[in-house]
Amino acid sequence: MRNFHIDSLDKRILSLLTKDARMPFLEVARKCKVSGAAIHQRVQKMMEAGVILGSQVNVSHKGMGFNTCAFIGIKVNLTATSTHDEVFRKISQIPEIVECHHITGSYSLLLKIITRNNEHLKKIIVENIQSIPEIVSTETFISLEEGFVRQLPVE
Numbered sequence: 696m697r698n699f700h701i702d703s704l705d706k707r708i709l710s711l712l713t714k715d716a717r718m719p720f721l722e723v724a725r726k727c728k729v730s731g732a733a734i735h736q737r738v739q740k741m742m743e744a745g746v747i748l749g750s751q752v753n754v755s756h757k758g759m760g761f762n763t764c765a766f767i768g769i770k771v772n773l774t775a776t777s778t779h780d781e782v783f784r785k786i787s788q789i790p791e792i793v794e795c796h797h798i799t800g801s802y803s804l805l806l807k808i809i810t811r812n813n814e815h816l817k818k819i820i821v822e823n824i825q826s827i828p829e830i831v832s833t834e835t836f837i838s839l840e841e842g843f844v845r846q847l848p849v850e
Contacts, residue, residue: 699744704729708737709747709849716750756809761791763810764838767824768802772831779803782829789823791815802834813837 701709704727711723720738724731741747756764771782779797786795786806794807806824810816816835824833 699741699746701741701746704733705737705741705746706849708734709741712738712747712750713846713849761809761811763812763816764841765808765810765816766836766838767806767808767820768834768836769804769806769824769830770801770832771803771829773829777829782827785827786824789819791819 707727708723711718711726720734721731724734727734738747742749756762769786771779773779773782782804783795786792786804789808791810792806792808796805797803798805808816808819810819816837820833820835824830
């Protein structure tokens with residue numbers, strides 16, 4: 696990512712698009728009181744600079760029948776023939792794991808996992824995660840309720 700200066704127009708554009716990524720550029724332009732071409736150019740420059748990583752449709756996991764969210768701390772014991780990259784590759788092949796963070800502290804990794812229910816969660820932990828030879832222990836924290844999710848504020 697190259698060094699990129701974000702000015703007040705860029706901040707306004709980001710503020711609008713983080714609230715509604717599907718907002719047409721002409722609507723953004725109208726709200727920012729500039730041309731549609733100016734918005735297009737600004738967004739393109741922010742994408743090239745790595746400020747905007749893309750846009751996405753957010754699907755409700757509960758709406759799709761996935762009612763359990765959990766976080767799993769993973770302790771890894773590497774052997775002479777294994778690496779963190781290999782463990783990461785194996786974990787990344789489990790579709791229910793939606794985030795994986797390399798962290799400091801007692802654990803090597805922190806996973807966010809979405810499953811249909813607690814039984815499904817147990818099956819993924821036992822059959823998929825704990826079966827990875829380098830994983831020596833796990834600790835699971837079930838989320839009772841998601842308080843909020845937000846983007847970094849654009850100021």
